[in-house]
Amino acid sequence: MKTELNLTLNWLKPKQQKQKAFTRIKKQGLACILFACLNTIPLHSYAADPNKVIHTYFSGAETGFDPVATNDIPSSQINDSIFETLYAYDYLARPLKLIPLTAVDLPQISADGLTYTIKIKPGIYFSNDPVFKGKKRELTSYDYAYSLKRLLDPQLHSPNSWLIEGKLVGSQEFVDKSKKTGTFDYNTKFPGIETPDRYTLILRLNEKDYNLAMILAHGPTAAVAKEAIEKYKNSVGYAMANPVGTGPYLLSKWVRASRIVLTANPDYRGYTWNFKSKDFNDRKIIAEMTGKKMPQIGVVDIQIIGEAQSQWLAFKQKQLDWISLPANMVGDVIEHGELKPEYKQAGMTLSSITDLIAAYAFWNMKDPVVGGLTKDKIALRKAIMMSFSKEKYLNVLSNGVGIPLNSAIPPNIVGYDPNYQSTTPYSVRGANLLLDKYNYKVGADGYRTLPNGKPLTITYTTATSGNSAVSDFWQRSLKAIHIKFVNKTMQFPDYLKAQKQCTLQMGIQGWVADYPDGDNFLQLFYGPNTYASNFGCTAIPEFDKLYAQSKAMPAGPERQALYLKMMRILDVYAAIMPISTPYENTVIQPYIQGYKSHPMSSVIPWIYIDTTKTTNK
Template identity: 45%
Template sequence: MKSPRMRKLALAVCCILPTLLPAAHAQEPVKVLRYIMEAAESGLDPATTVDEGGLMIEEAIFDTLYTYDYLARPVKVIPQAAAAMPEISADGKTYTIRLKKGIVFTPDPAFNGKRRELTMADFVYSWKRLLDPRLSSPNSWLFDGKVVGLDELAAAASKGGSFNYNKNIAGFELLDPYTLRIHLKQTDFNLPMLLAQPASAAVAHEVVAKYGDSKGEVASNPVGTGFYKLGEWVRGSRIVLNENTDHLPQTWDVAPGDDPDDQRIVSQMKGKKMPQIGRIEISVQTEDQSRWLSFQSGAADLFRLGGALAPKALLNGKLRPELAAKGMQLSRLLDPEITAYYWNMQDPVVGGFSKDKIALRRAIAMAHDVNEEIRITLNGEAQRLEYPIPPGVVGHDPHYRSLLQYDPALANKLLDQFGYKVGKDGWRTLPDGKPMVIHFASRAGSAGELQAELWRKTYKSINIRMESQMLTFGDLIKEQKNCKLQAFASPWQADYPDGSNFMQLFYGPNTHQNNSGCYQDAQYDQWYAASEKLPAGPERDLLYHEMARRLEVNAGSMIAYGRYRNMLAQKSVLGYKKHPIMQEEWQYLDMATPPASPAK
């Protein structure tokens, strides 16, 4: 038996011993990145999500077959869940895609405790969901009219029956669990870009069966195979994502692009395990000032600096010196988007293709000072654009000049010439002498009110009475799709970085979908259909020029501007560069470890 003195000595050694063990045995703390979203997410079902916040989170949770190179500019499609880029037939109608083996869904009660591997059948199931009439998916355009047999399967379900997910169709040929051959109805060289869309991500049929999608329950229970999984969710307020530790091992190995700053990012990140950040804490803050204060106080690591906040952080497009001195970082790019001015082509006052209606729309377009709108409503955080395809997107022409230039005097002469006379009350009438009023719709809120006032000034300069409609964002989208708005401005950000994604905005069959102005022109449609059969190159670019010029001649729309995206990051964020297409970049980032406190 040990003496009391020996027992005390042994106890002392036990207490000291942990401090002598190698530091490698101590568990490293989880790195946390705090992110701010401007608006609440609508849900987390790839089939039904269209809002930016929801898409961002889905990119982290779900896998698509393809994604984009993090640093390459112009952007470049690369494999994600796919083992390699697809094998494409010479006519662009057949794609053979192979899947990486060993990818598994995150654990969920839907799998009854079993480890559930991802297969190509999961992608086929998920793509069929987009065409299921019960869902009315806003993302059905990804496959609508493209895959052999898919539209017919959807048509059968729309006649009153249920969608037969188990029925094989010729367009989806499963060669084995990891190999899929897709047969398209028409040539499409952009399919890999479509398969990089969050809406094309894989969802397990067991998850849909367990939670049901008739009332959106699947959107509340996201189960994917991505770098992250859902940890906590307070709708419209807070979302926490945790690292998916079951993800296939992946190492940060991205080649630098042409930007000299890419070398700094590569030096910070090359060779590290992905992801480095184990926890993403997302808060929803709708007020500009709240977001700014959160970032300034250090309560947020990364957030988007909206146009209203730009003067607080930027000077001539660069970070203010006092913020740069604190180590804050700015990632700035011109978004691959356009904002266009639309007139409802089905409206009895501003629509139609008669000479007087075309003259009216041209006059309105020439009376509006786009640069003034950029300066006043966006604090200069946009660039005047004239071509329907913006910079950074395949098919853009930096030398194109629009026929519709700012010229209020000429606009008034045009209206006089086509019978829009100024009455005794100072306002113009329609050519038949009836009163004329234009209703301009904008988003409810201070920014929308400011935009409406600028347009009121425009209409007043050509003696046209204008009334404003202030609508919520949801109602604006709804009324656009229903061809109910008379005049409005609307942005479109690239789903994928190819010109076809922008030229389709004026394609007649896309009315009630993405064709916001309900523009229907047989010649334009013919050219667009022909362009879809061509790969990117001079022949297709020539058709795009014809289409852009015809759109102007008919004054079916006016291309206005593209907005800058400014992302601010704290000094501690490593490896960050905003991507033009990807919604989130969290798996590519790291957080600097704070220096250890000096020993006392």
């Protein structure tokens, strides 16, 4: 959440999500607080202007609107508009700053680091819905306890369960028992989640986890009402079509994979825009927005537009209020890091960031051809890596818009080391020599065989929306080392399912930071996360041991040393090949006020911006 971004390099397309660096969370240092805490006097039932309409787009389709069920970007952004987590990120602060949302303050953490006590603000209410039978329904600690238990419910098979799985005292025993009985009793109490009163949530951990507060700012941990879930859930247990939350917006129209319309929640408590920044470039935003009652936007009209040219045409015709430029258009609109004169003269503005995304090639480590930790299997994966030029790839497929990656952790994430270098260089000649050494012989047809003489074929799988130029680049790379290449396509839901079932042989994965710490990327290769977030089905004992140790450490030199060791292990075993992280360049229409690209996808623009263009003008 944000969340996971499952891509076969569709990350090259524009996104409505942004992510960047983070500094350590401290219990002290309560700064400007989002929503109700921004004002010393909270606002109640502030009604946004229904004549202020934002027109925007997603480049991919949504799947539904249940925080526990979804991990695609479009669905997550809608969820983040409707539901609320305990914590959020400051809109302007760079490095990123965690701040309370529905919580009163950042967590009170016990001296041993294992107990988190969280106070919830009274007077926050769910939006009016028939399920509440005309009564105001207040948000309480019980709602967060219920919502966290939904992540653990084995019958729901949440793709986000890894966020808290095994972390809370007594939770694993509770889950194991429910698996045996086939019943998950949400009324069952265990020490890991306690609610001593309506406004107090206590979480007890088996081991220290210094990323817990960030996890509680991630969309899947948002509060839902049990009554709403029970009334609207489908046969799987997800309430995908009737979201009922405490956030600033309501879902008013949904045409699947085509259009989503949000309207401002008339019962939302509101907040006053009062964010601070020392960045000179933020002075215009601060001047435009400070003191305004938020949200200002009454309607958010979102279209699903997958084709970049269609997005650009709609933007030029002012049918879209901003556009994240696809790589092949950057040179037409931007020069020397600024908008070209014609766009400046039109009053448009530019907001640019480096996304908190890592794209990497993965191999199924359980696959009989490319998987395994024996020297011949490692040699095969290394040779494939050595045949692939990241620089050429970026230049050919994205006009050089992006940064080649050497490690699993991308820039601007805690744990990133700009000096880290892979031991596996680009060298077609070296790749061929390595394959020769391990008896991958070239046959009469010009293609190599396995050491046992059987045919060698690498099957690269993409979703149907994948970029064919990516598979073409791979095919050329592997042909240079005499390896037969097959590109297989699948429907996106089937692709995701196959990843989690460890049935794909090879692919490219894009991961968007759920929280801005290297742990969020390294967990992708942790053995116990296989069939959840570990799509390469990687299981390397040395790596797993170090990862478990790192979980109990705060950010600092000692943990950083473990991160570097883990990245080196991934490199030595050729478990993955980091490829790149993209830039995002967003062009904004002149009538939009307050827009600034944010690194975290959970920071949704329309909650923080204004427009001088109204429908009644």
